[in-house]
Amino acid sequence: CPWPRIQGAMFDRDSLLITYHDRRGEPRGPHKKGQPWEGRGDCIDCKACVAVCPMGIDIRDGSQLECIQCALCIDACNDIMKKVGRPKNLITYDTFRNLDAVEHGQRARLQLIRPRTILYTALMAVVGVIMLAALSQRALLEVNVLADRNPLFVTLSDGSVRNGYTVKILNKRYETRHFLLRVEGLPGASVRVLEFEAANASIDVVPDDLRALKVYVTVPPVEAAKLKRGSTSFSFVVRDKDLGAETRRATTFRSPER
Known part of the structure; x- marks a missing residue:
């Protein structure tokens, strides 16, 4: 020693x-x-x-x-x-x-x-x-996004394109926090969290806990036709309902080669 x-x-x-x-x-x-x-x-x-x-x-x-x-x-x-x-x-x-x-x-x-x-x-x-x-500047929220690799995307019967993601939200505060999830950079896209029926359901994360969510992002046919070939960059936005603070995490949306 x-x-x-x-x-x-x-x-x-x-x-x-x-x-x-x-x-x-x-x-x-x-x-x-x-x-x-x-x-x-x-x-x-x-x-x-x-x-x-x-x-x-x-x-x-x-x-x-x-x-x-x-x-x-x-x-x-x-x-x-x-x-x-x-x-x-x-x-x-x-x-x-x-x-x-x-x-x-x-x-x-x-x-x-x-x-x-x-x-x-x-x-x-x-x-x-x-x-x-260092402690005063420590982030009180961490958001990680992992895109599904298999399959990269799914083309639905109506021509819409859907991607799957795992969104992990870590609450570092000593109180339960309530979040809303949306996307930016994908016009017309809809977000569905698998465990919630409502589109804009509140996501509750208890103190000092990590919550993993299965999320599907769907782009309608008209907008899907305008996407770049292969992949399009966009961001998930996690908003604290009480504080109004927003955290963004960039990722990509996969689509068919056109």
């Missing part, structure tokens, strides 16, 4: 990291109830910190690249310290600078605002703005 290396590259001497306070914990060793604590450290070598670590490391050996800063070892150690009557936070969050300060008898100090944290905050803000902008 590359995360520990990425995480390690972001740290500096003032970063809060999970740390074992060896000055307080060493020398470690088993401890029985009633035994004195003089001359020994607070760590009873129970290995609870190792047992709970998802990476299987021993934080008492110092900061390690494999550590993912999950803090499970802190909770486990605090539970043990509570049971044996010792102060908590033998394992806790601390910085390398604070450890050095305590080593030299100086006062520990936490510095949260520094160039690195300002840079990271600015980068996260920029990424957040970009994500919000």
